[in-house]
Amino acid sequence: MDIVSFVAIVLAFISVIGGSILKGSGIGALLSGAAFMIVVIGTISAICLHTPGSTLKRAMAIVKWVFMPPGSDPHKLIERVVEWSQTARKQGLLALEGMVDNETDPFIRKGLQLLVDGTEPETLRGVLEVEIEAREHHDLAAAKVFEGAGIYAPTLGIIGAVMGLMAVMKNLADPSKLGHGIAAAFVATIYGIGFANLFLLPMAAKLKAIVQGRAREQQMLVEGLVAIANGENPRNIEARLSGYLH
Template sequence: MDWSSIGGIVLALGGILLGQAVEGGKISSLIQPAAFMIVIFGTVGAVLLQTKPSYFIQGVRLAKWIVLPPEDDREKLARRVGSWSQIARKDGVLLLENYMYSEQDPFVKKALRLLIDGTPPEKIRDICNVDINRYEASQRNAIKIWESAGGYAPTVGIMGAVLGLIHVMENLSDPSRLGSGIAVAFVATIYGVGFANLLFLPIGNKLKSLVLIETTRREMLIEGIVGIANGENPKVVEDRLASYLR
């Protein structure tokens, strides 16, 4: 559980609501279903228009990483690779086959299989780098939906404000309906700017940092596997892996 993300969301929303209360305003005045529908549906529609459905679905699924991020097991992986290096140097790479079968990560399993099959070191690097590049490109395309939402939401909020003002102008003869129109106008702007800067953009940036961690983890693994394939001293392999953990 990532408590910093939860704390950040609570602090951001709580600060706005508390500020509204301190100024003497009613928190209920910030609850405008019409403004919410304009901003959310408009933003989602714009993002869907520019994004492949598969990337959109993937990006929505990645949102769970904000509170339940994947485990950063780089230190554990570095220790495993170091032990594989010692075993390979002492008894040969064929003895790593049992370790390959016990691995759950497909990328780690693939790298070990290439090593055990006697694939040349540079060929291992090239094959694994293709996988890394495809993974990173796919994840970044999915994350772009949050960055795009952060760009569209304020503009859609302004559109909501204009629609609210149009509603006001149409009902100048009926003072009882002026208040709701003005409320929608201003609250739509708040929703647009608020969702963009307090949720969408921070979510996108956090997801990018998590993808970077996974990319670094995979690059570290490649360096270790290539070092083993080159017959390097286990101490050299461990020192090289340690540079990825600083």
């Protein structure tokens, strides 16, 4: 669990609500059903139209990574690769067959199976790199869903503000309604810019970093498996993979 993300969300709310209170507007000034409809519902509709269904579904699946990123321990992975290389060097590649069924990660399981099957090193690399590239592309597209939402939200906030000002213009004959009407008109702008810059764009950036980190770790695994297939010395394999830690 990423505690920093939870703290960031809390601080985001504190910054907006606290700022509104300190400015004298109060919390009530931030509540607007019309602004919510225009900005939030409008952004959802825009991003649904913008995004293919499969990508949208993947985006909803990986959004939890912002708070609970997938487990990653490259040091432990290097230790496992070195252990595999030592086993293969002493007992042959077939000795790794028992480890395939015990592996929970589908990508690692596939790589080990290819290794046990005696797949040529370059063929093994090619098969796994295609999968890495395809998965990274799909996950990055999913992360960009939130980036797209962060682009649409401020524009819809401006639309909401203009619509609010249009309503104000209809009440020019009643000065008592002007101040409240103008304040309400700008709530939509706050919603749009606030959601985009405090939530949507940071979420997209974090998800893209996680996706790219997973791809690098998988690439490191591929290098290790190819080195095992080539019969390289376990110490050399460890030294090579350690370069990915920097």
